[in-house]
Amino acid sequence: MQVTDAVKRRASVRAYLDTPISEAEIRDWLTQAQRAPSGGNLQPWRVIVLSGPERLAVIDLAAEVLAGQPGGEPTDRPIYPPEITDVQKTRRFRVGEMMYDQLGIPRDDKGARRKWFARNFQFFDAPVAVFFILDERVGHGQWAHTGMFMQTLALLATARGWGTCMQECWGILRPSLKAHFGLAPHEMVYCGMALGHPDPDAAVNALYTERAELEEFAELRGF
Numbered sequence: 001m002q003v004t005d006a007v008k009r010r011a012s013v014r015a016y017l018d019t020p021i022s023e024a025e026i027r028d029w030l031t032q033a034q035r036a037p038s039g040g041n042l043q044p045w046r047v048i049v050l051s052g053p054e055r056l057a058v059i060d061l062a063a064e065v066l067a068g069q070p071g072g073e074p075t076d077r078p079i080y081p082p083e084i085t086d087v088q089k090t091r092r093f094r095v096g097e098m099m100y101d102q103l104g105i106p107r108d109d110k111g112a113r114r115k116w117f118a119r120n121f122q123f124f125d126a127p128v129a130v131f132f133i134l135d136e137r138v139g140h141g142q143w144a145h146t147g148m149f150m151q152t153l154a155l156l157a158t159a160r161g162w163g164t165c166m167q168e169c170w171g172i173l174r175p176s177l178k179a180h181f182g183l184a185p186h187e188m189v190y191c192g193m194a195l196g197h198p199d200p201d202a203a204v205n206a207l208y209t210e211r212a213e214l215e216e217f218a219e220l221r222g223f
């Protein structure tokens, strides 16, 4: 698949078949993505990839913690900053509405929306789960470079016919995940990623999100 096609086709996948992905395939995929660039070639990322009982153990952990603390655990690195612009708020609202429309869940059915959101913590049934681990001592640059690695993984997954969904929602379970994975004191879970074969019949997977027009984000000078 051409890179252009992979970029166009990649979209967050939120329903999966139970078709497994082998350890050999995962190793190959990770090795390919390792070509992602990073400032000073620091390669500041580390991943923990889960399948089988290890994946189930994290699902159980999430269920247990969220039963006691439905809003999740405190974090000093919230998923969204306290202030986002009105334009960003509108985009966030819009993608939520598009997704719930696709799922046939009305706006006032808060219970159904909460239930759907909770599917995040089952990786949307994806057979593989990836967690991106960062050294808390790195700066904003290394966070951005880890994003390059994540997108490289997502595009390579698309080229293989796999689907992905980034899952920063796991940030609300950072302390529990840190203990569960036995991370070093200076390490943290940044984000999760669901990985597997997309369910072609799931309505939610037909969601193709919008993007701002070029004029909104690009300024071309001197052409």
Ligand SMILES: Cc1cc2nc3c(=O)[nH]c(=O)nc-3n(C[C@H](O)[C@H](O)[C@H](O)COP(=O)(O)O)c2cc1C
Pocket: 010, 011, 012, 014, 095, 120, 165, 166, 167, 168, 169, 170, 191, 207, 208, 209
């Ligand atoms: C870093 C990051 C974290 C995300 N976290 C979540 C998440 O926790 N749950 C979810 O359903 N989608 C999550 N998403 C998916 C976004 O909602 C999605 O990328 C965006 O709406 C654009 O849609 P697309 O990926 O289909 O192009 C995340 C995306 C990124 C890049």
